[in-house]
Amino acid sequence: MSNPVPVSNPPARAPLLQAIGITKLYGSFLANDSIDLDLFTGEIHALLGENGAGKSTLVKTMYGLIQPSAGELRWMGEKLELSGPSDARGRGIAMVFQHFSLFDNLTVAENVALGLDGVESFAAMSARLAQVSRDYGLPLDPNREVWRLSVGERQRIEIVRALMQNPKLLILDEPTAVLTPQEADQLFTVLFRLKSEGRALLYISHKLDEVKRLCDTATILRGGKKISTCDPRQETAASLARLMVGAEIGEVKATTARATTIPRLLINDLSLEPDDPHGVLLKGVSVEVKGGEILGIAGVAGNGQDELFAVLSGERFAEHEDNVIIDGHAAGHLTVTDRRRLGAAFVPEERLGHGTAPRMKLSENALLTGHAASHMVNHGFVDRPKTLETVDKTTKTFDVRKAKRDPEAASLSGGNLQKFIVGREILREPGVLIVSQPTWGVDAGAAAVIRQALLDLSGRGSAVLVISQDLDELAEIADRIAVMFHGHLSEPIAAADATREKLGLLMGGASAAASGGEKEAMHAVGA
Amino acid sequence: MQLVLEKRAERSTKIAILSPLLAIALTLVTMSILFAILGKNPIAALYVYFVEPLTDSFTLMEIAVKATPLVMIAVGLSLCYLANVWNIGAEGQFIMGAVCGSYLAVVTNGTGAGPWVLPAMLVMGAAGGALWAMIPALCKVRYGANEILTSLMLVYVADLIMDYLVRGPWRDPKGMNFPTTASFDPVATVPTLFETGRLHWGAIVALIVVALAAVMLGRTIKGFEIRVVGAAPRAARFAGFSSDRLVLFTFAVSGALAGLAGIIEVAGPVGVLQPGISPGYGFTAIIVAFLGRLNPVGILIAGLFLALTFIGGEGAQISMKIPLDLTKVFQGILLFYVLACDSLILYRIRLIATPKKAIHGTA
Numbered sequence: 001m002s003n004p005v006p007v008s009n010p011p012a013r014a015p016l017l018q019a020i021g022i023t024k025l026y027g028s029f030l031a032n033d034s035i036d037l038d039l040f041t042g043e044i045h046a047l048l049g050e051n052g053a054g055k056s057t058l059v060k061t062m063y064g065l066i067q068p069s070a071g072e073l074r075w076m077g078e079k080l081e082l083s084g085p086s087d088a089r090g091r092g093i094a095m096v097f098q099h100f101s102l103f104d105n106l107t108v109a110e111n112v113a114l115g116l117d118g119v120e121s122f123a124a125m126s127a128r129l130a131q132v133s134r135d136y137g138l139p140l141d142p143n144r145e146v147w148r149l150s151v152g153e154r155q156r157i158e159i160v161r162a163l164m165q166n167p168k169l170l171i172l173d174e175p176t177a178v179l180t181p182q183e184a185d186q187l188f189t190v191l192f193r194l195k196s197e198g199r200a201l202l203y204i205s206h207k208l209d210e211v212k213r214l215c216d217t218a219t220i221l222r223g224g225k226k227i228s229t230c231d232p233r234q235e236t237a238a239s240l241a242r243l244m245v246g247a248e249i250g251e252v253k254a255t256t257a258r259a260t261t262i263p264r265l266l267i268n269d270l271s272l273e274p275d276d277p278h279g280v281l282l283k284g285v286s287v288e289v290k291g292g293e294i295l296g297i298a299g300v301a302g303n304g305q306d307e308l309f310a311v312l313s314g315e316r317f318a319e320h321e322d323n324v325i326i327d328g329h330a331a332g333h334l335t336v337t338d339r340r341r342l343g344a345a346f347v348p349e350e351r352l353g354h355g356t357a358p359r360m361k362l363s364e365n366a367l368l369t370g371h372a373a374s375h376m377v378n379h380g381f382v383d384r385p386k387t388l389e390t391v392d393k394t395t396k397t398f399d400v401r402k403a404k405r406d407p408e409a410a411s412l413s414g415g416n417l418q419k420f421i422v423g424r425e426i427l428r429e430p431g432v433l434i435v436s437q438p439t440w441g442v443d444a445g446a447a448a449v450i451r452q453a454l455l456d457l458s459g460r461g462s463a464v465l466v467i468s469q470d471l472d473e474l475a476e477i478a479d480r481i482a483v484m485f486h487g488h489l490s491e492p493i494a495a496a497d498a499t500r501e502k503l504g505l506l507m508g509g510a511s512a513a514a515s516g517g518e519k520e521a522m523h524a525v526g527a
Numbered sequence: 528m529q530l531v532l533e534k535r536a537e538r539s540t541k542i543a544i545l546s547p548l549l550a551i552a553l554t555l556v557t558m559s560i561l562f563a564i565l566g567k568n569p570i571a572a573l574y575v576y577f578v579e580p581l582t583d584s585f586t587l588m589e590i591a592v593k594a595t596p597l598v599m600i601a602v603g604l605s606l607c608y609l610a611n612v613w614n615i616g617a618e619g620q621f622i623m624g625a626v627c628g629s630y631l632a633v634v635t636n637g638t639g640a641g642p643w644v645l646p647a648m649l650v651m652g653a654a655g656g657a658l659w660a661m662i663p664a665l666c667k668v669r670y671g672a673n674e675i676l677t678s679l680m681l682v683y684v685a686d687l688i689m690d691y692l693v694r695g696p697w698r699d700p701k702g703m704n705f706p707t708t709a710s711f712d713p714v715a716t717v718p719t720l721f722e723t724g725r726l727h728w729g730a731i732v733a734l735i736v737v738a739l740a741a742v743m744l745g746r747t748i749k750g751f752e753i754r755v756v757g758a759a760p761r762a763a764r765f766a767g768f769s770s771d772r773l774v775l776f777t778f779a780v781s782g783a784l785a786g787l788a789g790i791i792e793v794a795g796p797v798g799v800l801q802p803g804i805s806p807g808y809g810f811t812a813i814i815v816a817f818l819g820r821l822n823p824v825g826i827l828i829a830g831l832f833l834a835l836t837f838i839g840g841e842g843a844q845i846s847m848k849i850p851l852d853l854t855k856v857f858q859g860i861l862l863f864y865v866l867a868c869d870s871l872i873l874y875r876i877r878l879i880a881t882p883k884k885a886i887h888g889t890a
Contacts, residue, residue, distance in 0.1 A: 315764055337767030348765060357759035367751060368766045377748045 014077055016041050016200045017062065017093075017169055021071035024057050031057040033224045034071060039169060044191060044201040046211040046232060048244055049221035050443045051414060055204050058221070059171050062202075063095045064088040086117050094167035096158045098174045102146045104278055109142035112161045125164075133160050136190050147278045151300050152183040159190070170194060171202045176210060178301055178469070181504035188214055206244070208237040222246055245444050252451045252476055261291040264463035265344075265432045266325035270318055272311055280304040282311070285489045287482055289432070289463040294454060295492060296478030297467045300507055304487040305467050306349075309436045312465070313346040314339045327431050340372035345430035347422055349437040349467075351414065355421045358410035362402075365409050366390040366424055373428060390424065398423035398449060415446030422450050426457050433457060436467040451477050471503055485509045532874040542872045547818050547829070550864035557860050567847055575847055576839035576857075586838055588724040592796055593834035596621070596788035596805075598733045598827055600812035602740045603781030605821040609744070610770075611757040612777045616663060616678030617785040618809025619685035620656040624786020625793045626689050627655025629800040632715035633697050633708050644714045648790055656786015657779045659685060664778035668771045674778075682809070690802055697800065707801035717795035729791035733827075736784060740823040753777065785809060806837065807855070814862040817869075833858065 015038035024032040032054045039045050049055045060066045062073065064082030073080040075091060082088050085095075102111050109126045116125065126142045133140040138156045146154060155175065162170055172191075176184040191214060195201060205211055211218055211232045218232040220243045227243050235243075265288065272282040282304050289295045299305060310316040311324065311332075318324050318332030325331060326342045334342070346369075352358040356365040366387045370376045376386045391406060398419040402412055409417060418439070425433060438454065439447035455477055458464045467484075468474050474481050480492040483506035490506050558576075559569035580586040600617045607614040628648040635644050662681060666672035690706070699709040717727045744750035756763040756773050763770065788808070793800050815833050819826030840854030 313765070314767070335767050335769075336765065340767070346765070350761075353759050354761045354765055357755050357762045359758055360755070364751065364755075367748075368755065368762060371748055371751075372767060380747050380749065382746055382748055382751060 013040055015039055015074075016076060017080075018074040018077075019058070019062065019071070020074065022058060022061055022068045022073070023070040024054075024061065024066065025069040030224045032061070032068070035221070035224075035226045037219055037226070037229075039200045039202060041168070041200050042195055042198050043217060044195050044203055044215045046215035046218035047202060047204045047221065048206065048208075048211060048218055048240065050206065050244055051441050052223075052443070053221040053244070054224040055221055056173070057224075059095065059173065059202065059204060062088070062169075063093060063171060089117060089165055089167075092166070092168035093171070094162035094165050094169070095171040096155070096162050096173065096175060098177060100154050100158055102154055102157060104147040105145060107143050107145055108140055108149075108157055111146060111157060112142075112164065115161050116164065128164060129160060132164050136160070136163060136193065137186070138190060151178045151302050152180070155179070155187075159187075163194075167199065169200045169202065171204070173204045174206070175203075176205070176207060180300055180507040181471070181500045182508055184210070208232075208240045211240070212237065220244055241444065252448055252455065261461065263288040264291045264327050265289040265434075265465060267312070268323055268325065270308075270311065270323040272307060272316070272319065274307060275316065280307055280487045282307050283487045285487075287489055287492060289465050291431070291461045291463050292458055293480070294458045294464040294466060294478045296474035296481040296495070297465065297484055297489065298471060298474055298481055298503055298507060299467075299469070299484035301469055303484045305436065305484055307487070308484070308489075309346075309348060309434065309467060312434050313348070337372040340369065343373075343431035345369070345425035345428055345433050347425055347433070347435035347438065349440060351417050351421060352410060356409040356417065359408055361406045361408055362391045362412075362420060363387040363406050365420075366394070369424060370428070390427065391420075393427055394420055394423035397427065398453065413443075415442040418442050419446050419449055422453060426453055429460070430457075430462060432463045432465075434465045434467075437469065438466060439468075439470065439473060447473075471500060474498075483507055529878075531877050532870065533877050534874055535872075539872055542868075543820065546868040546872060547820065547825075547865060550818070550861060550868045551832075553864045553868075554857065554861045557864075558857055561853070561856070562849070565849065567849060572843060572847060572849060575843045575849075577835060579842055580835055580838040585724060586842075588721075588726040589838050590831060590834045591730050592725050592727070593837045594827075594830040595727075595729045595733045596792050596808045597812050597815050597833055598830035599736050599788040599791075600781075600785045600809055601815035601819065601826045601830060602736050602823055603784030604812055604816045605819070605823070605826060606740070606744075606753055607777040607781050608816060609757045609821050610753045610773050610777050611760070612774050613675045614660065614663070614678050614778055614781050615675050615813065616660070616680075616682050616809070617781065617812055618805060618807065619678070619682035620659045620782040620785035621789035621792075621805055621809045622682075622685040622689050623659035624652040624656035624783075624789030625800060625804055626685070626692065626789075627786065628652030628790030629697075629708060629711075629793055632711045632794065633800070635715065636709050636712060640712075640714060642714055644712070645717065645794065648715060648794055649787060652790025653783040653787040656789060657783040659786070660778040660782025661775070664775050668774055674774075686802075689800070693801055699799075705801075707799050710799050711794060715794060716798060717791055725796045727791075727795040729788075729795050732787070732791065733830075737823045737827050744823065749776075785812075811858055814858050814865070817862060817865050 017039040019035060019037040021034040021036060022032050023034050035058055047055050047058070057066065061068050064084045064087050109129055112129055113122055113125055129140070129142050133156070138160055140153065140156050140160060146157070155178065175187060179187065191201060203211070203215055215232050217229060218240070219229045220227045220240070222244060232240060267285055267287050270282055270285040274281055280303060285308065287295065297305065311318050314334055314336040321330040321332040323332040326339060326344050329342050331339050331342060348354040357368065363384065364387070367376055367382060370387065370390060374386070376383050388406060394400060395402070400416050400420045400423065402416060412420065422435065422438060435454070438450050442450065451473065454464055454466065466474065466478060475495060475498070478495050481495055481498045481503065482492040483490045483503060485507060486509060493502070555573065559573065562569040562572040580590060600621060604614060604617055628651045631644055631648045631651060659681065663674045663677035666677050667674045693708055694706045697708045699707055702709065717729055720726045720728060720730070744753065752763070752768045752773060755766060756768055756770050760770060793804055797804050811833055815826055815829045818832070819829035836854055836857055840851055843849040844851045
């Protein structure tokens, strides 16, 4: 393990918020194990760690959402006992959550009003909202309904709402997870300004390049313990990753030069009305995926990826049956089961409740997608040994860690469950695999296993379509990358030519077809 | 201090088995208090309710007779409830089964028809119940109508149809104007199992239904489909299972079983079609289904237990002048406790200290 350089703070500076020996027990599970952390004004402090390392528990303690089992917080040197988030806000601690808590049918101003504790009038609040958003270069139209806004704009609401409390400490939980690279850059400008205003920022992330660029100090958590506090600018991304994971991460490699063959998945001029009022209309999506190829679909969440997955998997039917062609068969009007029988396999984004039934055993979850094409069902009767065999095979091939042979799906960690779901499909040797966010919220080790498995599958001649928001992931495994924006799919570009800038522009709708929400909102505010 | 419900990591199988027993115990305590308020000795009343019927071979057989329709209906309902389909109208399906099957008994009455009559009646009974159940099922699938309301309301429609028939076209001409059909011929009657008592072949049918349902739920892909659609609807759709088709299937099966129970009841112990053929079997079966953990074998046990309360209630009315309606009170309290105790399968109760109020204004 590398020796991180300790940060030397001038002794005169006292920390704004000090966490001393914070410990949180859930039953017998130690989520936080006596963690110390000092946050200073005028500093951006990164909190790094894999999923389950204890980052969320720690910041929820600082925001008054949970009470620590042991240890204490000190606010400007005095002992701090928070009774709840409003208490935290009252003292000047604000937080921007990863998952937005916004009401889609209300306007921006109404949403902000709901989240503030103050007594000022709605009109005064609206004016202040416009003022703050203008001051910080975060354009927002107070009168626009939230459902019309892009994800980046929704995040702006959360940030502006936090800034309107004039916080001394701002906590941001993975704020760039949903942003295009350009939007992230805009956010960084705001964060640097907040720092220069003498506020303290706690920045939670697992994107190491960002942390190196942005943060003055980084604290790394692993397994609920603090591993180290260091200056990220003096570390390499690799050394930070080692500290986070506690081991070297294997590099993902394509086995051989893959020979792309005939197109195995064809999407032809696919248009589809959304089935709920806030859904996205798919407009003339066309693309082909050849055997031996991985096609990546990038894009900010909520630009039609969910709709595309549903219509490819058969959970929704296409308008015409030749909108979707799987291995030469028009599949647009086939059910999920029939598409599986054609040799297609699907991995949805949501692991629990969509990819698996959470309260059912793994063997039953193997049957969930296996009943169509594998020999798990004889004359209507389930062959239980066969389903267990699939569980064992998946466990062995993909290193799925679990407490017993056949536990409930919900009892597995995110990474292990994802390995099971991807493994379950890959073991069937599908000719066409469509997978959405294959490593979303998965630890680095599991992510490497999954990406390698996707590469190997395409190496064996299958066509793989990967929908992902993670540009690094797509750069690592995809041969060509297309971008989804407002229900349009761009022309795919070779991965070698797909720079972050190029993709970022497409993700923001830079192509000719782009227009709509974002620009209008900017106009309205600028006027 | 405050009580909080805390989610368990995995469902507790221990509590899943203990929950009905705990519910029964709590019900008995509540009933004792009720008996005391009514001025009856609770111990004596509970003895009459729950022990006395078990001491006599005649009442033991009567328990099986009462349990037969309860178990058959509840098995069908459990399939619906497992699939998150809320058929509350089994009582109406029971009645329509009885009506449709009785049609044959009425038109062949006194004609000396052959032994084909009873099997045909059973088929028609099951078909009648299934068709009646298809009304709410189709309304739900086609128009999104809430099946709880539609299936329940159709109970009263079925009841009035039967009432009209036995007072009108099907009334026994020699029945001294009582609203009842003529007594069924022997070929239209379910034979009894023994020389004495009313225990009939329907009880065997109920046992077969339990066995078939257990195999279907545990071993077949259809049973798996039912459980997945109920437990994780989105995953079920991803698996390629259509929830609409399953609504039709579970309603059809539960309607057929309720209808079969209905025709067996009138062609068996009752022997005529008349109002009041059911003391609320279709509703009591809802309690049986939940008390039996929506599990066929559990339902068999729960059905016998609920039948015991019917018999015990009659005994208590005769020997202690306790109103028969108290049996319904008992059943209602029992369902309440079963559902309440079930929350402990996924949650645990914890007593925690209230956090101290923080002092404001230090910043």
